[in-house]
Amino acid sequence: MTHLDTRIVATRGTFTVDIAFTAEAGEVVALLGPNGAGKTTALRALAGLLPLGEGRISIAGTTVDEPSTRTWTPPERRRVGVVFQDYLLFPHLSARENVAFGPRSRGASRSAAREQADRWLDRVGLASYSQHRPRQLSGGQAQRVALARALATEPDLLLLDEPLAALDARTRLETRSRLHKDLVGYAGTTLLVTHDPIDALVLADRLIVIEEGRIVQSGDAEAITARPRTDYVARLVGLNLYRGMSSGLSVAVDGFEFAVAEPVSGEAFVAFPPSAVAIFVTRPDGSPRNTWPATVSGIQRHGDNLRVQLDGPVKAAADITPAAAAALRLEAGQAVWAAVKATETRTYPT
Amino acid sequence: MRTQRRGTGSRxxxxxxxxxxxxxxxxxxxxxxxxxRVPWTDLPSRLTEPSVLAALRLSLLTATAATAVCAALGVPLAWLLARVEFRGRKLVRALVTVPLVLPPVVGGVALLLVFGRRGLIGEWLDRAFGITLPFTTAGVIVAEAFVAMPFLVIAVEGALRGADTRYEEAAATLGASRWTTFRRVTLPLVAPGVAAGAVLCWARALGEFGATITFAGNFPGRTQTMPLAVYLALENDLDAALVLSLILLVVSVVILTSLRDRWIATP
Structure with a gap:
């Protein structure tokens, strides 16, 4: 049975969100879109913090909001957990009391709620921080406490609002893969709201891209990256992204070894923007670059630049200026050398 | 090129x-x-005079009790004004502040009309429960609470409006009812505001004169609080009046200093 079935129509000022989608239990769905696209409005409607203008929200077979039949379940009686963007951990309560808050509010005894809190803190690897106040936690730790707090209520639907946006780049990396592991064990539906394509690609099974309150594209990462249908999606996935096996500072992708700057181990992603790819007529030498022979398979306008599609051991897109293209006399079918500096690559575990 | 800064360049x-x-x-x-003019030399003996101690004790008791009443009724009222949209909210807020500008004597008269033995509620209280408020210690508390409550309500409402309501939303998503949310999230978050409001309220109750003397009279040991004792002492014992005034002055200064950062700091 479909776990989450919803059509959200909500108006904020002159702006209307109108999106419909379904999701299964155990599925992680990313709601991806630029700022102001209506992601947060949708999340608030699902959580019950904003009543629908029209439409219907059904979670685990129960309709919680349907204006046409005057059905309305307030947030405290929905089985929905939320991890807010800046976590909103109660500053006056310890980590343990924060996590115990949900079970306690839902009727558990004080000792049972504490026990549950300890179990959840242990599960997110923060058992030793149970007495810490939120301000004594690092960003990544606070995020995990917020996740434990949301999951401790055993929700049918878990909403994550930009769960990694408040973290610095380094913590983000760790927290992202940690979050990925935690979500695998969660039985309900997860809806991840984010404007970061990396978060969406790594964490979600399926992506729903929204712009100006409407769904513009949905599908799994592969489907979306292969055929962007709007400028936004194109820019969003405007990355050369590869998945391979890594060992230290190199990642093997389809027989090609990428030299990278950030060490990882095991299965990993390598990503770099098309602007990081340089094109040469002859093989460049004496520089710490990834170089490979490639064939120009297509050239398109891309903003003020040209986007060159390259075939070869690895497919890649390269952005170069029209002047550079003219100097290289690029044309389809031409054999060239592609190069990417190791420092321009990004790597992260799957 | 130099530019002259305002306020420093010219006198x-x-x-x-x-x-x-x-x-x-x-x-x-x-x-x-x-x-x-305070009689510093015999201050210790003056301070321990039974009449001074009685007035002091009564003042502390009634001001504290009045503050408790104000907190019990005023915090929910402030919450209502800050968190619930209802018709006539502006009117209610205006009504709450009336005792701030009303001459306390008028407040005392109004209280007599309602809670007096022949008053709207007073007559019923007397008949049904045998409770009389005017000219009793309880009457002092009522008079002080009437005058001091706006201070607490305004302070707490301000604190509530300044608090991040998203914590309350987070509590709701965790299954907390509005009452649980108020008790376990909202109140702890605005505790400093409630404390500041309570202190202001207490100070106002401590200094209350007009409504008290009108509604509760001036009976030593029963309704004669410090301000009333000061007024009475002025007639026959100036030194006693000065000692009592000194106590009230010290209390005011202490409160002012303790709340300096919250209330009179300039941005």
Whole structure:
């Protein structure tokens, strides 16, 4: 049975969100879109913090909001957990009391709620921080406490609002893969709201891209990256992204070894923007670059630049200026050398 | 090129400085006069006089009880004004502040009309429960609470409006009812505001005179609080009046200093 079935129509000022989608239990769905696209409005409607203008929200077979039949379940009686963007951990309560808050509010005894809190803190690897106040936690730790707090209520639907946006780049990396592991064990539906394509690609099974309150594209990462249908999606996935096996500072992708700057181990992603790819007529030498022979398979306008599609051991897109293209006399079918500096690559575990 | 900064480059004009100095003098001089005339040498013995102690004890008791009443009723009222949209909210807020501008004597008269033995509620209270408020210690508490409650309500409402309501939303998503949310999230978050409001409320109750003397009378040990004792002592024992005044002055200054950062700090 479909776990989450919803059509959200909500108006904020002159702006209307109108999106419909379904999701299964155990599925992680990313709601991806630029700022102001209506992601947060949708999340608030699902959580019950904003009543629908029209439409219907059904979670685990129960309709919680349907204006046409005057059905309305307030947030405290929905089985929905939320991890807010800046976590909103109660500053006056310890980590343990924060996590115990949900079970306690839902009727558990004080000792049972504490026990549950300890179990959840242990599960997110923060058992030793149970007495810490939120301000004594690092960003990544606070995020995990917020996740434990949301999951401790055993929700049918878990909403994550930009769960990694408040973290610095380094913590983000760790927290992202940690979050990925935690979500695998969660039985309900997860809806991840984010404007970061990396978060969406790594964490979600399926992506729903929204712009100006409407769904513009949905599908799994592969489907979306292969055929962007709007400028936004194109820019969003405007990355050369590869998945391979890594060992230290190199990642093997389809027989090609990428030299990278950030060490990882095991299965990993390598990503770099098309602007990081340089094109040469002859093989460049004496520089710490990834170089490979490639064939120009297509050239398109891309903003003020040209986007060159390259075939070869690895497919890649390269952005170069029209002047550079003219100097290289690029044309389809031409054999060239592609190069990417190791420092321009990004790597992260799957 | 140099630019002259306002306020540092040129001297403040005399036509402003002179009245400013006079104004300050006007505010400080009476207090200085009071301090000069206090009978410092026999202060300890004066302070322990039974009549002074009785007035002091009664004042502390009634002001504290009035603050408790104000907190019990005023915090929910402030929450209602800050968190619930309802018709006539502006009117309610205006009504709450009426005792701030109402002459306390008028407040006392109004209380007599309602809670007096022949009053709207007083007559029923008397008949049904045998409770009479006027001219009793309970009456003092009622008079003080009436006058002091706006201070608490305004302070707490301000704190509630300044608090991040998203914590309350987070509590709701965790399954907390509005009451649980209020008790476990909202109240702890605005606790400093409630404390500040309670202190202001207590100070106002401690200094209350007009409504008290009108509604509760001036009976030593029962309704004669410190301000009333000061007024009475002025007639026959100036030194006693000065001692009592000194106590009230010290309390005011202590409260002012403790709340300085919250209330009179300039941005």
């Amino acid at each position: 403040a004009p005399l036509v402003l400085v002179l009245p400013a100095a006079l104004g300050l003098l006007f505010l400080v001089l009476p207090l200085a006069g009071l301090l000069l």
